[in-house]
Amino acid sequence: MSDYIIGLTGGVASGKSAVEACFRTLGVAVADADAAARDAVAAGSDGLAEVVAAFGAGVLTADRNLDRPAMRRRVFADPDARRQLEAIVHPRVRKALADACRAAPGPYAVASIPLLAEGGGRDAYPWLDRILVVDVPEDVQLARLLHRDGIDEALAGRMIGAQATRRQRLAIADDVIVNDRGLDALPAQVEALDRLYRRLAD
Template identity: 70%
Template sequence: MAKYIVGLTGGVASGKTAVSRLFEARGVTVADADIAARDAVALGSEGLAEVVASFGTGVLAADGTLDRPAMRQRVFADDTARLRLEAIVHPRVRALLRAQCDAAPGPYAIAAIPLLAEAQAAGGGSAREVYPWLHRVLVIDVPVALQRARLLARDGIDEVLADRMIAAQATRQQRLAIADDVIVNDGPLEALDAQVAEFDARYRLLAG
């Protein structure tokens, strides 16, 4: 069981998935908050029932699952709706991540948490208070202009929604403020892999 847990975070389209895969290739367990968030509102779950009670049946797809594109459009256009959804989903996500990391083999595990800085940004307590079981925080940093360009290319959305998605998250400066370590992801994959290799070696030493 892993006794050392690293929180991995970064803004939308910063490269969290690429970094996670590089850690996984080195045998590190990565508990993904995005996957945990889907599990938290899966068909038949208490989380989905609470979402429907709060937002109505209009947020459901024809098969009874959460209509994610419609919900995304709604919450990124309405801060109040976004906070309501987060209040339902986030506590369930934290519990799932902690259980997965605690059960992970190897000296350390990673909890990939896109919104790690947001609790502090929203005045809801520091990231360390919300996730007291994290031993270290690794932030993936990318210039906002590059983040925006990657988001447009990846999701095929318009510029207005892209800007809303970036603005709804913590700022680059707020993420860097909670960082113990930083990966700068503004270059080729080879440069990213070299940085991951360095941090993997560091975390194995710290965990030991």
């Protein structure tokens, strides 16, 4: 049972996944909000039924799964639709993450929450003991997103613009990893935080 929980967040293409991998290498359990969000609207779930009730059967693929690309385009183009979807998904994600972290072995666990600042921060996640932000300059973030997803600059800009600003994320941070260098710079930073979190969890 992990009684000490770290919230990990950062903007799109900031390097959260690489930081998650570093924690896992050290034997730390990581509960991922993206995976929990997929489970929340999996085929046959109550969450998916609620999405269909809100948005219509047009959000489904032929095999009755959520049409994620179509839904993503819709919510990035319509802030009201995004808020409506988040109101369905976020409560389910918060419960799943809390349950997974508390059941994890080890002195502490990590809840990886990309939309932590957007989703209410500490008010929405009062069970987080500390918040770790992976920070990256916006120009680096944009370049990585274009390279990673093969999208055009306009869509990449909308994706970044739909998220919290760097200032908003840093305002909720207890700890910060600045990921503007190569991935080989991350393990040492994560190892130092791991030592800190193990001490704090005692």
